[in-house]
Amino acid sequence: MLTRHFPLVIVLVIVALALLLPWLMPWTYDQIDWDAVRAPAFSGSHIFGTDEIGRDRLARLAAGTRITLMVAIAAALVSLIVGIAWGATAGWVGGRVDEVMMRIVDGLYALPFMFIVILLMVVFGRSILLVFVGIGLVEWLTMARVVRGQVMALKQRPFILAAEAAGTPPITILWKHILPNIAGVALAYLMLTVPQVVMVESFLSFLGLGVQEPLTSLGILVKEGADDMDMTPLGLLLPGAVLVVLLVCLTVEGERLRDRFS
Amino acid sequence: MFGLITRRLLTAIPTLLVIILASFFLMRLAPGGPFDGERPLDPATQAALQQAYGLDRPLWDQAWLYVSRLVQGDFGPSLVYRDFTVSELIAQGLPISLMLGGLAIVMALAIGVTAGLFAAVRAGKAADKVIMMLATVATALPTFVTGPALALLFGLWLGLLPVSGTGDGVAWLIMPVVALALPVSGAIAKLTRAGLASVLKQDHIRTARARGLSETKILFKHGLRPALVPVASYLGPAAAGLLTGAVVVETVFGLPGLGRYFVQGALNRDYPLVLGVVTLYAALIILFNLFADLIYGWLDPRMREG
Numbered sequence: 212m213l214t215r216h217f218p219l220v221i222v223l224v225i226v227a228l229a230l231l232l233p234w235l236m237p238w239t240y241d242q243i244d245w246d247a248v249r250a251p252a253f254s255g256s257h258i259f260g261t262d263e264i265g266r267d268r269l270a271r272l273a274a275g276t277r278i279t280l281m282v283a284i285a286a287a288l289v290s291l292i293v294g295i296a297w298g299a300t301a302g303w304v305g306g307r308v309d310e311v312m313m314r315i316v317d318g319l320y321a322l323p324f325m326f327i328v329i330l331l332m333v334v335f336g337r338s339i340l341l342v343f344v345g346i347g348l349v350e351w352l353t354m355a356r357v358v359r360g361q362v363m364a365l366k367q368r369p370f371i372l373a374a375e376a377a378g379t380p381p382i383t384i385l386w387k388h389i390l391p392n393i394a395g396v397a398l399a400y401l402m403l404t405v406p407q408v409v410m411v412e413s414f415l416s417f418l419g420l421g422v423q424e425p426l427t428s429l430g431i432l433v434k435e436g437a438d439d440m441d442m443t444p445l446g447l448l449l450p451g452a453v454l455v456v457l458l459v460c461l462t463v464e465g466e467r468l469r470d471r472f473s
Numbered sequence: 474m475f476g477l478i479t480r481r482l483l484t485a486i487p488t489l490l491v492i493i494l495a496s497f498f499l500m501r502l503a504p505g506g507p508f509d510g511e512r513p514l515d516p517a518t519q520a521a522l523q524q525a526y527g528l529d530r531p532l533w534d535q536a537w538l539y540v541s542r543l544v545q546g547d548f549g550p551s552l553v554y555r556d557f558t559v560s561e562l563i564a565q566g567l568p569i570s571l572m573l574g575g576l577a578i579v580m581a582l583a584i585g586v587t588a589g590l591f592a593a594v595r596a597g598k599a600a601d602k603v604i605m606m607l608a609t610v611a612t613a614l615p616t617f618v619t620g621p622a623l624a625l626l627f628g629l630w631l632g633l634l635p636v637s638g639t640g641d642g643v644a645w646l647i648m649p650v651v652a653l654a655l656p657v658s659g660a661i662a663k664l665t666r667a668g669l670a671s672v673l674k675q676d677h678i679r680t681a682r683a684r685g686l687s688e689t690k691i692l693f694k695h696g697l698r699p700a701l702v703p704v705a706s707y708l709g710p711a712a713a714g715l716l717t718g719a720v721v722v723e724t725v726f727g728l729p730g731l732g733r734y735f736v737q738g739a740l741n742r743d744y745p746l747v748l749g750v751v752t753l754y755a756a757l758i759i760l761f762n763l764f765a766d767l768i769y770g771w772l773d774p775r776m777r778e779g
Binding site for chain 2: 329
């Protein structure tokens with residue numbers, strides 16, 4: 212378990228650190244230590260030093276990771292709900308409805324979606340709620356396709372046909388017989404959606420369109436670090452490394468799960 | 474083939490129209506306007522400016538006017554870069570963005586297909602596992618981390634490459650293109666590896682082996698072409714990804730491409746500039762998807778439509 216799911220263990224360690232560190236540390240992410248502006252690593256109580264206005268790097272890293280993961284999970288859930296609803300409807304109803312619904316998905320796939328999200332962020336003033344609703348609305352397409360395929364395959368199976376013949380209402384069939392059977396695949400794609408969302412959120416934050424100060428996220432920390440990298444490379448390297456490790460581990464576990472179910 | 478092309482170009486028109494109108498009304502929902510500066514303008518000047526650019530008319534009128542001018546190839550004036558039309562700004566930015574994106578996709582294809590081929594030939598061996606692990610890592614490398622990290626390493630520490638701006642020669646292109654190409658090359662390597670592994674198990678490959686053809690001939694003549702079908706269908710999404718990646722790379726390396734105009738334009742409420750760039754991006758993505766479909770048909774004749 213430990214060696215086989217090494218990536219998952221790393222993710223859990225990062226999550227645990229992000230959640231626990233705020234209680235263990237003497238500094239909060241937005242607290243300014245006037246006596247130690249731009250402190251180097253391992254100086255006093257600042258393990259990774261402080262940034263250009265004297266905020267503890269480690270505290271900011273933990274806070275940023277927390278926000279990034281929170282946005283990612285919320286947005287992935289939005290995409291899961293929209294994707295399952297859309298895909299299951301299309302797959303179950305079939306025929307014309309299916310064709311139109313899937314054409315819409317194909318069409319949306321081809322759009323420069325990132326640009327519409329950027330516009331959304333500019334328009335509705337960058338609230339954190341909108342960040343994940345916006346991202347979730349972009350990321351549901353793959354989920355819808357996968358769920359539709361699964362539902363279409365299940366529809367032909369004897370136990371579903373039997374339930375239909377017995378006069379079970381469609382809602383009950385979907386809820387009791389179809390959903391449990393697509394849960395595994397949906398979970399795998401949910402897991403693959405999380406790194407996608409992390410990437411989009413950090414991208415938006417990097418451009419200054421995502422999460423806003425004083426809140427912070429990994430994308431914002433990378434941006435701050437990049438602006439200041441000639442003075443302290445640590446500011447870029449720390450959040451960059453956490454972000455990349457998270458993305459790699461989540462992708463590896465997600466792909467493994469997907470391969471098991473397909 | 475011409476049927477396919479004309480059909481796709483015809484369906485592109487309503488798609489583009491929807492994108493343009495959606496972006497138009499989204500922009501207008503945004504609070505603030507293009508003439509909000511540090512100091513508020515006096516109401517008379519504000520009104521005069523609004524009138525000069527037609528911003529005082531009903532929204533549908535403006536939308537209709539915009540589309541009818543667009544059809545004639547007129548993107549309108551920029552509201553913030555006062556002395557320029559949007560067409561002029563696009564003409565400045567587009568070559569840089571296209572060059573970045575084009576070079577990145579060529580590089581990603583070269584690295585990705587080679588690595589995938591190498592891994593598939595050694596399926597199950599150590600080389601395969603190492604290459605696939607590197608490919609997974611590469612796909613998870615966001616441009617906004619690799620860009621600054623490359624700049625730090627090769628620009629600031631080693632002093633080998635310029636950190637920002639366009640200079641003489643091609644040195645300034647290296648880091649932006651590498652940062653853009655890395656994640657795409659990882660994805661292409663995985664797709665090539667998976668495609669080739671399944672093709673190599675098929676009957677026509679066994680037949681070729683039985684006929685005594687050399688391994689290289691089997692691989693390149695019979696194996697690679699069908700194996701690249703999934704790669705071709707990935708090219709459309711890859712192009713969209715490269716265009717958004719270019720926004721980051723242009724910001725990180727201070728390159729005057731289209732992406733920077735888009736972000737700046739959106740923040741400044743420069744309506745015509747944003748609309749122009751969105752329209753252009755959408756058209757590029759649609760064109761590239763069509764192009765990918767044509768490659769797809771060439772690779773797999775069964776997919777060709779009449």
